[in-house]
Amino acid sequence: MGSESAVHQPARSFEGAALVELRGVVKRFGPSVVVNNVSFSCKPGEVVLLLGANGAGKSTLLRIIANLVRADRGVVQTGASTRVGYAGHYTCLYSKLSVRANLSLYAAILGIDNSGLQRTFSAWGLEEVQHKSVADVSRGVQSRASLARALMGEPELLVLDEPSSNLDEASTETLREVISMHAARGGAAIIATHDLARLQSVATRVVVLERGAVIADSSAAGDSATIESVVERYRIRNR
Amino acid sequence: MAHWLSVLKLLIWKEAAIELRGRECLTLLFCTTVVVAALIGAGVSSAVIDATTTRKIFPMLVWVVFLLTTTTASARASEAELEGRGFEGLLLAGVSGTQIYLSKVLVTAVLFFTNWVLLLMVTSAALDQSVKAVIGELLLIGAGAALTLAALIVLISGVAGTSRLRGVLLPLLSLPLLFPLFLAGVELTTECILYGAITPGSVWPGVMLVSGAAFLLVGVNGYEVVVRG
Numbered sequence: 021m022g023s024e025s026a027v028h029q030p031a032r033s034f035e036g037a038a039l040v041e042l043r044g045v046v047k048r049f050g051p052s053v054v055v056n057n058v059s060f061s062c063k064p065g066e067v068v069l070l071l072g073a074n075g076a077g078k079s080t081l082l083r084i085i086a087n088l089v090r091a092d093r094g095v096v097q098t099g100a101s102t103r104v105g106y107a108g109h110y111t112c113l114y115s116k117l118s119v120r121a122n123l124s125l126y127a128a129i130l131g132i133d134n135s136g137l138q139r140t141f142s143a144w145g146l147e148e149v150q151h152k153s154v155a156d157v158s159r160g161v162q163s164r165a166s167l168a169r170a171l172m173g174e175p176e177l178l179v180l181d182e183p184s185s186n187l188d189e190a191s192t193e194t195l196r197e198v199i200s201m202h203a204a205r206g207g208a209a210i211i212a213t214h215d216l217a218r219l220q221s222v223a224t225r226v227v228v229l230e231r232g233a234v235i236a237d238s239s240a241a242g243d244s245a246t247i248e249s250v251v252e253r254y255r256i257r258n259r
Numbered sequence: 260m261a262h263w264l265s266v267l268k269l270l271i272w273k274e275a276a277i278e279l280r281g282r283e284c285l286t287l288l289f290c291t292t293v294v295v296a297a298l299i300g301a302g303v304s305s306a307v308i309d310a311t312t313t314r315k316i317f318p319m320l321v322w323v324v325f326l327l328t329t330t331t332a333s334a335r336a337s338e339a340e341l342e343g344r345g346f347e348g349l350l351l352a353g354v355s356g357t358q359i360y361l362s363k364v365l366v367t368a369v370l371f372f373t374n375w376v377l378l379l380m381v382t383s384a385a386l387d388q389s390v391k392a393v394i395g396e397l398l399l400i401g402a403g404a405a406l407t408l409a410a411l412i413v414l415i416s417g418v419a420g421t422s423r424l425r426g427v428l429l430p431l432l433s434l435p436l437l438f439p440l441f442l443a444g445v446e447l448t449t450e451c452i453l454y455g456a457i458t459p460g461s462v463w464p465g466v467m468l469v470s471g472a473a474f475l476l477v478g479v480n481g482y483e484v485v486v487r488g
Contacts, residue, residue: 088347088351103351108344111344112348113348116276117273121276125269128269129266
């Protein structure tokens with residue numbers, strides 16, 4: 021790699037069958053280094069919780085993984101046929117269109133039939149609000165619709181940024197179930213969150229970011245750390 | 260290719276649905292056109308300009324109003340895309356930036372063309388000019404201009420939309436680039452109004468065609484880069 025170049029590429033053959041692999045990824049905004057030499061991979065079946073204080077670089081790292089932001093340096097390699105489902109701070113929905121029109125658009129693009137679309141509506145409790153425009157529904161409903169959109173077509177890799185921040189308990193339970201089922205089917209998820217209390221139960225791995233760099237990884241080779249001990253260290257550090 | 264075209268059709272439907280739901284661009288275009296044309300009509304009338312001179316300056320006035328109203332309304336061309344970052348969801352679903360761009364250009368061009376038709380009606384009434392004899396040619400010029408203008412405006416609104424200075428950047432970037440279109444438009448409209456047809460061998464249809472093709476080419480290849488920021 022050149023010193024100031026970055027590559028986001030599908031892998032031709034993948035060692036260890038990781039769905040995404042990052043090597044030495046760096047991202048700067050002006051003079052500040054937001055993501056600092058991050059390397060890690062995510063394999064099928066893994067649910068990675070990405071922890072870190074505000075401004076630690078979680079959202080930028082997720083956007084780099086989803087190929088929505090280009091890294092300044094390093095390699096981001098995704099599986100040859102890996103499709104990414106991303107839900108972040110923006111809903112990626114059109115506020116003037118109804119919830120149904122938005123999700124129908126994605127269903128049509130992804131080749132999902134009407135019964136599949138109906139299942140999505142019922143899974144996320146969107147039947148009653150489907151004809152309302154996105155601008156007219158609550159933030160919680162917008163988040164559910166955004167998650168439904170991200171999960172449409174069963175993408176192999178889920179990249180979720182604070183997915184539970186606007187969700188009530190029932191919707192969070194749906195989210196946990198969906199993530200667990202997704203991982204059981206061989207998919208993977210990378211989730212940035214501050215909501216450990218509600219999402220820790222689905223995690224198979226925890227990665228902690230500080231000032232853009234990975235400072236703890238519960239699956240690091242030679243590290244006997246468990247998810248619980250990494251989370252505990254993170255909590256003490258951020259008190 | 261069939262899937263590519265069916266996705267493009269879906270995106271065109273989406274663009275049209277967003278516009279029809281709010282009618283913001285249509286309302287802004289039509290209101291500005293009627294008001295500015297009425298003001299120009301009143302100004303020309305109070306300046307006591309004779310009928311021959313009015314007929315000579317009519318094409319220039321039509322084009323000034325057309326470019327003014329379309330650039331005013333065009334700040335909204337990429338707004339829906341950037342507001343909720345809808346384009347990111349589409350890109351992740353496998354839609355290309357080219358498809359997003361073309362769908363926007365086509366719907367925006369239809370809006371601009373509708374505005375051109377209204378503009379001809381209102382301005383010819385306000386300045387007491389008949390355009391019936393050359394309406395076919397004028398509609399053809401309007402169609403070419405609407406497509407050229409839309410190709411540029413959608414691209415520029417993407418650039419401006421990702422900047423904090425979007426309100427300033429859009430006219431600053433687009434107006435100089437629209438100069439060839441303005442010249443071609445005024446010349447072609449003048450030929451129609453004064454001589455009853457586009458002069459055979461006129462270079463201006465070529466100027467309009469080349470600038471439209473250039474804007475389309477840059478937009479098709481660059482829109483995704485532009486909106487990603």
